[in-house]
Amino acid sequence: MHALPPFQTLLDDYADDVLGLLRGAVGRGDAEDAFQETFLAALRAYPELEDRRNLRGWLLTIAHRKAIDQHRARGRQPLPVAEVEEVVDARMEPLDGPVPDDGIWEQVAALPPKQRAAVTLRFGSDLPHAEIAAALGCSPEAARRSLHEGLAKLRKELA
């Protein structure tokens, strides 16, 4: 077992990724607060961390949980809202016809939690299957299954 790297390296390497995930998950305005929560929780737990193979996945899992907490606290659906808001803003522009809105993130938000997490981590955070598995605390097969089930459901809803 190798030693934990200095916590600063997690900030240097993954702060952009964490902030990116949170912007997608809770929107630009709340992302910074969730970022504080995420890194404080990580720093508190860091010395006791046993599985140190996938620090990026570990941080993104914490970020994901903080995003869900924040949505719960605000009584909203846990969904990535940034893109949706932009579409809504665009709709307010005087236009000839209705702007097409594929509503993809709303559909993602309506998925069961595991599928939703798998889809968000795969496409919102660009994590490979192995890291999604680490993030969700399940086997890579289970992660792949959740992802496929989620995607199948989305295809059906959007078809």
Add this chain to the structure above:
Amino acid sequence: MTTTTARAIDRFRKAAAAEGLLDVTYATADSPFGTLLLAATSHGLVRVGLPNQDRDALLEELAAKVSPRVLEAPARLEEARRELDRYFGGDLRRFELPLDWTLSHGFRRRVLEGIATIPYGETRTYTEMATGAGNPRAVRAAGSACGSNPIPLVVPCHRVLRLSGALGGYAGGLEMKESLLALEARRARD
């Protein structure tokens, strides 16, 4: 890294400090010999990295031996930086800042504590340091204690020489050791 990320990190660092989670903080400092790495715990200065030493390796060592909660944050290092500036300028003869001896144990630590009392502009021999630490025959061990000094400059291992008057060794390189001794000799005469 974007400016938004930098701002978020800065806020996080302040919150972590307020919560007492900054076990080890570090910062860099300029010196006439190149960039120094300074690291401190809540007890005091715990590590000084000399310009030729590998910074990443030093930080990994701190993570392994003190705490993995190692973060870059200059606030706690201000005093060390100020005193070192004055030292390099020849205006400071005795460091006053608190030290954290966590990284040294046993005989080595006794040798280093002895070294910390060698006055400005003076030198001692490895043999004298071994004797002072309670084992006159452990001259080589005293030498390696100097070599492993985690807080060079502030714990002035550059003031320890061979019995013959030869320089011995220095983690920062012999040229640096020579320059430090020359600076102190000049100032001590003033």
